Amino acid sequence: MIEVRQLEKKYKRKKVLNGISFTANKGEITCLIGTNGSGKTTILKAIMNLTPLEKGEIFIDGKALDRETYETIAFIPDAITMMPSMTIQGAMEFMAEFYISWNQERATELLNFFKLSSRDKISQLSKGNTMKVNMVLGLALDVDYLLMDEPFSGIDIFSREQIASVFTSNLVENRGVLITTHEISDIEHLIDKAVLIENGKVVTEFNAEEMREESGKSVVDVMREVYQP
Numbered sequence: 001m002i003e004v005r006q007l008e009k010k011y012k013r014k015k016v017l018n019g020i021s022f023t024a025n026k027g028e029i030t031c032l033i034g035t036n037g038s039g040k041t042t043i044l045k046a047i048m049n050l051t052p053l054e055k056g057e058i059f060i061d062g063k064a065l066d067r068e069t070y071e072t073i074a075f076i077p078d079a080i081t082m083m084p085s086m087t088i089q090g091a092m093e094f095m096a097e098f099y100i101s102w103n104q105e106r107a108t109e110l111l112n113f114f115k116l117s118s119r120d121k122i123s124q125l126s127k128g129n130t131m132k133v134n135m136v137l138g139l140a141l142d143v144d145y146l147l148m149d150e151p152f153s154g155i156d157i158f159s160r161e162q163i164a165s166v167f168t169s170n171l172v173e174n175r176g177v178l179i180t181t182h183e184i185s186d187i188e189h190l191i192d193k194a195v196l197i198e199n200g201k202v203v204t205e206f207n208a209e210e211m212r213e214e215s216g217k218s219v220v221d222v223m224r225e226v227y228q229p
C-alpha cells in the first residue's frame with residue numbers, strides 16, 4: 001500500500017498541498033482527480049522524492065521511503081524523459097542498463113500491444129505514441145507500484161482506448177496503480193478507488209463500486225457534486 005500522510009507543499013508563498021492524506025492499495029487502480037493546477041503532479045513527484053515537502057510522510061508497504069522502497073515504484077511522466085535523438089530501442093537499452101527490474105520480455109510484449117516499432121526515433125513520435133513509449137518504459141519495470149501522470153491528456157480517442165485497455169490486461173497484473181487525471185470518462189469503469197482533490201486537500205475518497213452500489217452514483221456524479229455544487 002502507498003500511504004500518504006498530511007502532505008504540505010508550497011511553491012514560493014503559494015500553498016499547493018495543504019494536508020493531503022490518502023492510500024492506494026496494491027492490486028487496485030486508484031485515481032487522483034482534480035481540476036488543472038490542483039496539485040496532482042506535485043503529489044506524484046512528492047512520492048517519487050522529486051520535490052521537497054514542507055511537511056508530511058509517505059510509506060510504501062509500511063516502510064518510509066528509502067533506496068529499497070524506491071525499487072518498488074515506477075513513475076510514468078506525461079512527457080518523455082529520453083533523449084530525442086534516441087530510438088525506442090535505444091531508450092529500452094538505456095532502461096535495461098539503469099534498472100535491475102527491467103523486463104525485456106514484457107517490454108517487447110508492450111511494444112507489440114501498442115503496435116510501436118523499436119526503430120522509431122523519440123523525436124519523431126506523435127503525442128499519443130510518446131505516451132505509449134512512456135507506458136512501455138514504465139510498465140516493463142518489474143515493480144509493485146506504478147504512478148502515471150495524466151496518461152490521457154491531449155491524446156486522440158483511439159490511443160486513449162488503447163492505453164485504457166492496458167489497465168485490464170495482464171501487463172498491469174496485480175500491481176498497485178496510482179493515476180492522475182481530469183479526464184475520467186475513459187477509465188471510469190476501470191478504477192477501483194477515486195481520490196478527489198480541491199484546494200490542496202482531499203475532499204472525498206471512495207471505492208467506485210461501493211459508491212455505485214450504495215448510492216447509485218458514478219465517479220462523474222460525485223465529481224459534479226464536488227466541483228460544480
Ligand SMILES: Nc1ncnc2c1ncn2[C@@H]1O[C@H](COP(=O)(O)OP(=O)(O)OP(=O)(O)O)[C@@H](O)[C@H]1O
Pocket residue numbers: 011012016034035036037038039040041042043150182
Ligand atoms: N515548479 C513550480 N514552481 C512554481 N509553481 C509550481 C511549480 N510546479 C507547479 N506549480 C504550481 O502548483 C500548482 C499545482 O501544480 P500541479 O502541476 O501539481 O497541478 P496538477 O493538478 O497536476 O495540474 P494539471 O492537471 O494542470 O497537470 C499549480 O498552480 C502550478 O502552477
